[in-house]
Amino acid sequence: MITLQSAGVRWQKGTPVPASVASPADREKTMAYQIFRRHNQREEAGQLHLKFDSLISHDITYVGIIQTAKASGLKEFPVPYVMTNCHNSLCAVGGTINEDDHVFGLSAAIKYGGNFVPANQAVIHQYAREMMSGCGRMILGSDSHTRYGAIGTMGVGEGGPEIVKQLLKNTYDIASPQVVLVYLTGSPAQGVGPHDVAIALCGAVYKNGFVKNKVLEFAGPGIAGLPMDYRIGIDVMTTETACLSSIWETDGAVEEYLAIHGRPEAYEALHPQEGAYYDSMITIDLSKVEPMAALPFHPAEAYPIRELMANPGDIFREVEKRAAEQFGGKVNLSLTDKLVDGKVVVDQGIIAGCAGGMYDNIAEAAAILDGHDVGSGYFSLSIYPPSVPVNLELIQNGVQQSLLQAGALFKPCFCGPCFGAGDVPANNGLSIRHTTRNFPNREGSKPGDGQLSGVVLMDARSIAATARNHGVLTPATEADYVPPKQGKRTFDTQVYDRRVYFGFGHPQPEAALKFGPNIAEWPPIPALADNLLMQVASVLRDPVTTTDELIPSGETSSYRSNPMKLASFALSRRDPDYVPRALDTQALETARQAGSLPAQVQEALEKLGQGSLAPAAFQIGSVIFANKPGDGSAREQAASCQRVLGGCANICYEFATKRYRSNCVNWGMLPFTLAEGDAFTCQPGDFIYVPDVKAKVLAGDDTFPALALSGGTVTPLTLYLKNTTGEERELLLTGCLMNHYAAQNQG
Missing domain, CATH: 3.30.499.10 (Aconitase, domain 3)
Structure with a gap:
C-alpha cells in the first residue's frame, strides 16, 4: 500500500529513478522550489525569506494577531488578509465575548483594509480554497491545517506572530527544507475515501519522523483519476504527518475547479521539471488502500x-x-x-x-x-x-x-x-x-x-x-450502494458577494476598533537579563505533548482575546498544578524587580554558588520540561500563555513541530534542547541557573552550561540553543516579537 524510500530519487520522463547525488540546481526543479523562488525576498545559502500572497486567520486567532500587530506599529494590511469566523461562531460560551470578537474583527477589517467572512459562512480552509487559491501562490494561515497543495497553492500553517511579521512587511524565514516525492499510482476502490489514504499515510510516516518539517510533493499517474475533493481531502491531512507544506501536480481538474470558482486566470500547469531531485520518496498504490481507522489518541494510530x-x-x-x-x-x-x-x-x-x-x-x-x-x-x-x-x-x-x-x-x-x-x-x-x-x-x-x-x-x-x-x-x-454520478460542479459566488466585507486596498484609518470587555491588551513582556534563574513549573514525561494539552481548546477558546484569562487554563487538563506553580515563580520575579530577594531565591543562589548576585543582574522565570512538545495545532497561545505567566523557556529533547518552536521564539521563550541520552532529573520547584545567557544569545552560541539544583544537590546541565537565526536571537533578547518591532518603530 505505502512504501518509503529514504534514498534520493530523480524525476526522469515522468518517473522517479534512484539518484545518489544532486546538484543544487536539480533541487530547484521541484515544484516546491519553483514556487519558493517566486516568493523568496533575499538570496542566502541554505535559507529562505518568504513573502506570502495572502494571509488568513479565524476567530480564535485574529484578535491576538491584530493586537500584537497594532502594538508593533501596524498601519494597514499590506496584502489580502482574510478573517473567517468558524471556531468561536456558536456565540454560546462566555456571554457576549464570542460575538464581541467578531465585531472587533469587522472593525479591524474596516480600519486596516481586510476581508471579513461573517460567522457560519465558511470554514477557514474552504474559503481559502474557493476564493484565495491559485497555482504557484503561497498562503500563510494561523491554523495548522493551512494546506491547499491540491490546487497548486503552497499553504503554511503557523502561529499568529508569523502572520504579524507579514502584516509588518517582514519575511517568513526558514532553513531550506527537503522535498519528499509522494508518488501516487492506481485507483482507489469503491468505498475507499480520501481519509483512508490520509490515515494510512500518517501511520506510515509520523512516528518515524520521515517527513518532519519537509515539503510533500505529490505527483504520478494516480492523481489523474482523483476528483478535486478527494485530492483536497488527502492534502489537508498532510499536517498530521508533521510536514511543513505540500504541493501537487496540476491538471485539467484543477483548471476546471478554478474556473468554476470564478478564477480561470489562476490556473497554471505545475509539474516537476526534468531532472528534479527529491531527498526521499513515498509511494502510495491507491488500489491497495482499504478503509482505515485512526484510534485514540492520534491520526497516526492507523489500523x-x-x-x-x-x-x-x-x-x-x-x-x-x-x-x-x-x-x-x-x-x-x-x-x-x-x-x-x-x-x-x-x-x-x-x-x-x-x-x-x-x-x-x-x-x-x-x-x-x-x-x-x-x-x-x-x-x-x-x-x-x-x-x-x-x-x-x-x-x-x-x-x-x-x-x-x-x-x-x-x-x-x-x-x-x-x-x-x-x-x-x-x-x-x-x-x-x-x-x-x-x-x-x-x-x-x-x-x-x-x-x-x-x-x-x-x-x-x-x-x-x-x-x-x-x-x-x-x-x-x-456496503452495497450506487456511487453518486460525478456531474459538473457549481459555485454560487453571490453568497459571498452579498455577505463578505471586501476591504483590502481600502483601509479607513480613521475608523475605530470596537472592543468588547473581554478583549485585553498584551501585558508587558520583559527583555532577557544577563543571567537567568529558572524554576521548573511542570515536568511532562509523555513521548509527545500536544498543543491541546499545553492550552486546551473547546470552551477555553472563547478567552483567547484575553491573554491573562486564557493563561489560567494552561496545562489545566494535563498538569492542573502548573498555573499555581508558574504564578508562584512569577511572584518571586516581581519581588526581584522590586529590589528584594525572597529567602527561597537567596538560598537557591547560595547553593548554586551565586550568593552575591545582585537582583538587577539576573531574571527569574518558570520553565516547562517535555520530551517532545508542540504537536498539533499552530496556536500561538500554547506559548504565549506560558509567557504571560512568567515563562522564560522550554526544555525538551526535540520540538514536535517547527511552528511550536517558532511560537516559543516569537514570544521570547528560549527553546532549549538536551542532548539525546542526557537525563533530566529535575522536579517541579527545582531551580536551574543559566549564567551569561544574554551574552551567549547575543554571540550566537549554541551551548549553554547550566547548574541544576534538585533535592539540595547541584549538578551540571548542558542546554542547547541550536539552529537559531540572527532574527530569532534578536527576538529572544528583546523579550518577544512585539517588543522587537515596537523598538524598531521608536528608533
Whole structure:
C-alpha cells in the first residue's frame, strides 16, 4: 500500500529513478522550489525569506494577531488578509465575548483594509480554497491545517506572530527544507475515501519522523483519476504527518475547479521539471488502500478497519492501556465496553469541516444511506458542510434532503467538532469522525474532571456505512450502494458577494476598533537579563505533548482575546498544578524587580554558588520540561500563555513541530534542547541557573552550561540553543516579537 524510500530519487520522463547525488540546481526543479523562488525576498545559502500572497486567520486567532500587530506599529494590511469566523461562531460560551470578537474583527477589517467572512459562512480552509487559491501562490494561515497543495497553492500553517511579521512587511524565514516525492499510482476502490489514504499515510510516516518539517510533493499517474475533493481531502491531512507544506501536480481538474470558482486566470500547469531531485520518496498504490481507522489518541494510530473488526478486544485493550499510562490512572477509557456480540458498536458519527465536509464526501454518504436510516438508538450522525455555497449545492442536488430523511442532522459551517466545541461525545463515548484530529482532550473531554471519550478517525464513507447499520462498525467496502454520478460542479459566488466585507486596498484609518470587555491588551513582556534563574513549573514525561494539552481548546477558546484569562487554563487538563506553580515563580520575579530577594531565591543562589548576585543582574522565570512538545495545532497561545505567566523557556529533547518552536521564539521563550541520552532529573520547584545567557544569545552560541539544583544537590546541565537565526536571537533578547518591532518603530 505505502512504501518509503529514504534514498534520493530523480524525476526522469515522468518517473522517479534512484539518484545518489544532486546538484543544487536539480533541487530547484521541484515544484516546491519553483514556487519558493517566486516568493523568496533575499538570496542566502541554505535559507529562505518568504513573502506570502495572502494571509488568513479565524476567530480564535485574529484578535491576538491584530493586537500584537497594532502594538508593533501596524498601519494597514499590506496584502489580502482574510478573517473567517468558524471556531468561536456558536456565540454560546462566555456571554457576549464570542460575538464581541467578531465585531472587533469587522472593525479591524474596516480600519486596516481586510476581508471579513461573517460567522457560519465558511470554514477557514474552504474559503481559502474557493476564493484565495491559485497555482504557484503561497498562503500563510494561523491554523495548522493551512494546506491547499491540491490546487497548486503552497499553504503554511503557523502561529499568529508569523502572520504579524507579514502584516509588518517582514519575511517568513526558514532553513531550506527537503522535498519528499509522494508518488501516487492506481485507483482507489469503491468505498475507499480520501481519509483512508490520509490515515494510512500518517501511520506510515509520523512516528518515524520521515517527513518532519519537509515539503510533500505529490505527483504520478494516480492523481489523474482523483476528483478535486478527494485530492483536497488527502492534502489537508498532510499536517498530521508533521510536514511543513505540500504541493501537487496540476491538471485539467484543477483548471476546471478554478474556473468554476470564478478564477480561470489562476490556473497554471505545475509539474516537476526534468531532472528534479527529491531527498526521499513515498509511494502510495491507491488500489491497495482499504478503509482505515485512526484510534485514540492520534491520526497516526492507523489500523485497517478489517483488522479492528477481526480483533477488537486486543486492539482496544492496547488503547485503554495507553490511556491509563497517559492519564496516570486518574480517568479510565473503556473501549472494550463497545464490544457487543463480538461487534464494535459506536455512539456517534461526525462528518465535518475542512477534511470531512467536502461535497463529494457528503454526497457519497447520502448514496450509502439512500433507502436506509441511522436508527433511533444511541447512535447519531451530524454533518457540517464547509461553506454556504457547498451547502446550497447539496440542497439543490437533493443530497441534504436525502440525509435528513435518513435521520442525519445538518449543522452550520463550523469547525467545532474538530476541537471540542460541538458534538462533544458522552463520557466514555466512542465517536467516529471524518475530522482532522483525535488527540486526548481535543474532542471536549476533561480527564481532570473524570470525563474522557474516544474519537476514531474514519472516512465519511465508512461512517455512513456504520450509520446504515445503526452504529455497528462497518467499512464502506462492505456496503452495497450506487456511487453518486460525478456531474459538473457549481459555485454560487453571490453568497459571498452579498455577505463578505471586501476591504483590502481600502483601509479607513480613521475608523475605530470596537472592543468588547473581554478583549485585553498584551501585558508587558520583559527583555532577557544577563543571567537567568529558572524554576521548573511542570515536568511532562509523555513521548509527545500536544498543543491541546499545553492550552486546551473547546470552551477555553472563547478567552483567547484575553491573554491573562486564557493563561489560567494552561496545562489545566494535563498538569492542573502548573498555573499555581508558574504564578508562584512569577511572584518571586516581581519581588526581584522590586529590589528584594525572597529567602527561597537567596538560598537557591547560595547553593548554586551565586550568593552575591545582585537582583538587577539576573531574571527569574518558570520553565516547562517535555520530551517532545508542540504537536498539533499552530496556536500561538500554547506559548504565549506560558509567557504571560512568567515563562522564560522550554526544555525538551526535540520540538514536535517547527511552528511550536517558532511560537516559543516569537514570544521570547528560549527553546532549549538536551542532548539525546542526557537525563533530566529535575522536579517541579527545582531551580536551574543559566549564567551569561544574554551574552551567549547575543554571540550566537549554541551551548549553554547550566547548574541544576534538585533535592539540595547541584549538578551540571548542558542546554542547547541550536539552529537559531540572527532574527530569532534578536527576538529572544528583546523579550518577544512585539517588543522587537515596537523598538524598531521608536528608533
